[in-house]
Amino acid sequence: MDSPQRPAPQSAPPGCPMHVGVSTPLYGEMFSADPGAVYDKLRAHGPAAPVELAPGVDATLVTSHEAALRVLQNPGMFARDSRRWAALNEGRVPLDSPVLPMMFYRPNCLFTDGAEHLRLRKAVTESLDRLNDNRLNRHVERIAGYLIDQFSALGRADLLNDYAKLLPLLLFNQLFGCPADIGDRLTRSMSALFDGLDVMQANEDLTSCLMDLVALKRRQPGDDITSWLIQHPAGLRDEELKDQLVMLMGAGVEPERNLIGNALLLLLSGEGGSGLRIEEALDEVLWNNPPIANYATHYPMQDLNVGGVPMDAGSPVVISFAAANSDPALTDARLTLSKGAHLAWGAGPHACPAKSPAQLIALSAIECLLNALPDVTLAVPAERVEWRPGPFQRGLVSLPVRFSPVAARTTRPVAGADTGSGGSSDRPSAGSETAQPYPQAAPAAGRAPQKKGWWSSFLDVFRV
Helix, strand or coil: CCCCCCCCHHHCCCCCHHHCCCCEECCCHHHHHCHHHHHHHHHCCCCEEEEEEECCEEEEEECCHHHHHHHHCCCCCEECCHHHCHHHHCCCCCCCCCCHHHHCCCCCCCCCCHHHHHHHHHHHHHHHCCCCHHHHHHHHHHHHHHHHHHHCCCCEEECHHHHHCHHHHHHHHHHHCCCHHHHHHHHHHHHHHHHCCCHHHHHHHHHHHHHHHHHHHHHCCCCCHHHHHHHCCCCCCHHHHHHHHHHHHHHHHHHHHHHHHHHHHHHHHCCCCCCCCHHHHHHHHHHHCCCECEEEEEEECCCEEECCEEECCCCCEEEEHHHHHCCHHHHHHHHHCCCCCCCCCCCHHHCCCCHHHHHHHHHHHHHHHHHHCCCCEECCCHHHCCECCCCCECCECCCEEECCCCCCCCCCEEECCCCCCCCCCEEECCCCCCCCCCCCCCCCCCCCCCCCCHHHHHHHHCCC
């Protein structure tokens, strides 16, 4: 790390936007259409450059692989606790900004440092370590089959909204041990947050249903992540439990959706070659189209500089995993697509603790789909697919495909379910396959009963 003394203004490279205070926006159609061009422009000015994450939200984006590692691996100089965010504390950040849900402080292991981070992370990692690969794979296969049955007879589908988006949502309901009512509420609120639909209300709904889940699991523990967190020696309080579950959902659902969707696009477009294996497609996506493109926000603990770029104490420093992975300095690693060099899973004390399960989930989900629909093809040219706007994720708006219709194996569509998730509006009737039953939670006081959603419909099919 360079000297913490700020350099004189003339020390920045000629032409650097630092001279004139110009920030490059990381939102809008131009950025989502070709983020690589934006990263190239920023990289030309040094290892980091000023950007605007959303209107009125300024940050420094680290684009160099070496500089990214220096930030990620140096918790003594860069904190993750967003309560240090000076502009937010001073009222200079719009409180209705769409990026705030991804940046404001929650007492979970994503936004904590030091001993508190170690305590929370230990509870999370040791709970995740109890997941059995075979069991996880069975869950994915069952959910994948259920979702494929909803559209297999149609001969067409949107693999993003009908499949890649829903599969991790339902999987986390399974892993958390959600009963039908709580699972439907969890799916609706997380979908609304990811889609930016009334995020304040969605956040309230999410908090409510997770607190209900924690209360239920304290009374009736099960063989699930929620119960394991409750039983962990860290002794997490209810609020802490809720916030670890929020972190697991946020860090698992959105990246998983994008990893599955981006890999399917690569496989179906044939851009990686006709003989590309699923594992190879996943590696290529993690290198060239990482599901979370820019994140891991850090806050310098004092004024300093990195490679001549000044960084003020308490100002957001965002890591561009996408730009770091395409850093020209990584010539040898990129030629071989070395798994150990890319930063898609982060690095340092906050590196993703679930990269192995995440890759297993994506691999199994894609295998299930391609086995069930062997002649699936893109319904639009690959270059015409749309990408979602926003600074953090690299994800598709939709992935339309065609295939030969296939009869549903275990379910029959019945109109009338409330999906809350942007997918098909049909739900299945009860079928013959079975799964572990969950107790049905009563609706919270004052809440009107809602139509069945994806999770309760799934449980109707897979229930003893």
